[in-house]
Structure formats: C-alpha cells, structure tokens
Amino acid sequence: MRARALIAFSLFAGCHRASPPPSCAALLAVASEGSCHEGEARLAAARETLANGEPACLRVLADAEGHDRTVTAVLVAEAFDPAWLADPSPRVRRAAVSSLAVSPRPDGLALARGALADPAAEVRAEALGVIARLGPPATAVEAAVAPLTADASPAVRGAAASALAAVKARGADDRLLALLDDPSEDVRVRAVYAVKELRLQAARAPLVRLREEPRPRVRDAAVLALGVLDRPGESSP
Numbered sequence: 001m002r003a004r005a006l007i008a009f010s011l012f013a014g015c016h017r018a019s020p021p022p023s024c025a026a027l028l029a030v031a032s033e034g035s036c037h038e039g040e041a042r043l044a045a046a047r048e049t050l051a052n053g054e055p056a057c058l059r060v061l062a063d064a065e066g067h068d069r070t071v072t073a074v075l076v077a078e079a080f081d082p083a084w085l086a087d088p089s090p091r092v093r094r095a096a097v098s099s100l101a102v103s104p105r106p107d108g109l110a111l112a113r114g115a116l117a118d119p120a121a122e123v124r125a126e127a128l129g130v131i132a133r134l135g136p137p138a139t140a141v142e143a144a145v146a147p148l149t150a151d152a153s154p155a156v157r158g159a160a161a162s163a164l165a166a167v168k169a170r171g172a173d174d175r176l177l178a179l180l181d182d183p184s185e186d187v188r189v190r191a192v193y194a195v196k197e198l199r200l201q202a203a204r205a206p207l208v209r210l211r212e213e214p215r216p217r218v219r220d221a222a223v224l225a226l227g228v229l230d231r232p233g234e235s236s237p
Helices: 002-013 024-030 039-052 057-062 069-078 082-086 090-102 108-117 121-134 138-150 154-166 173-179 185-198 201-210 216-229
Strands: none
Touching (some): 024 039, 039 069, 082 108, 090 108, 108 121, 108 138, 154 173
C-alpha cells in the first residue's frame, strides 16, 4: 500500500486543484472532526478506508479543511515522502511537516529545520512546533529558530518563542525579552511562558510591568512566571 500511495500522491500533486476522486469522500468523512469516530477509533476507520480506496485520497485529505489533523499526520507519516514538503499546497506541506513529530525519523530534525524557510506562515509555525516536540539540543536549531522571533506572522513569532524554550536555548534571551512587548497578545503570552521555562531573571522587570496588563491572559501568565522566578535555586542569570 505504501508504494502505491507514494506513486499516486506524487502524480496527484501536480493537479491538486482538480476535483477529488469520488472515492475520497469516505475517507474525508471518517477523518473529519465531526465524524462519529473518536481517537484511536477514528484513526483505525481512516486507515481501513484508505486501504480500501484510492491512495491519492491521502493527499486529498491532507489538502482538505475540517479533518482531524492528528489522524492525517499519522497517515502521512506512514507513507511519508520528503517530496511532499515541496507540494504546491501549503496544507499538504503542513501535514507532511506535522508527520515528522508523529513518527521520528533520522532526518526529521533536518527536514523540519528546512521547513522554517517555507513561504507559508502556517508551515513555518508547524515546523517550529515539530522542533519543540522533538526537543533536540539547542545548538542544533537555535541559529535557525531565533530569527523567526521577528517573523511577520504572529503565529510564527509565538511558535518560535515556544520552540526556543522547549530546546532550552540560551543564546536568544534578548529576542525573547523583546517578544514580551510584541503587539500580539498571543505572542506576549507565549513569550512569558518561554522566559518562565528558561528561568530568565532578566525578564523580571518586564514581567512586573506585564502583571498590570489589561489583558487577563497576559497578566495571569506574568504572575505565574514571576512566581517561578521567585523560587530559590530555579532561576538563570
């Protein structure tokens, strides 16, 4: 099934705007967020439906909206081809990147790092999330991740903050501190959690200021972070 899926996926990639095969409707139905299946049952139903249908339906699923992204990532991981990272559809590229965290590969970190340069913000953000979940040594990815704290997309900036915290990066403190003043509320919240995870004492002054933020999410996160920094022996310079 894997070989057939790879061939069909590649052939279908060049004409992704064409109408999907009618047989794909069943896969889209069982893998949708509104299907009657949940969790492992949904994945099992999707696997069975895909095995009995056209392999090209896997790409149709990855390019669809409203599907269970976890199920899709598992299915893509099971028939992975690095060429999917260059698919014309950002949704397919995002699904391919997401699958790297589902089934770790020897080249998974390198592929995720390469996806940080993807033209679509949703793919860059997904790649950062994968890097955070893989948790590689900071020295392997910090140089590639840190510049994305200045990305034009708030989703990417926030994901970069989380990734830097997840890999315990130590050379991007100034970038994380700058994100505490980001115009996006979500980015500020994620930056607060990042400096909390890294126990950055240099963040104390901006966190005290954010404690007075009118936005409850930012304010509550700042209070929590200050509580962590106040614990003896847990803070970094």
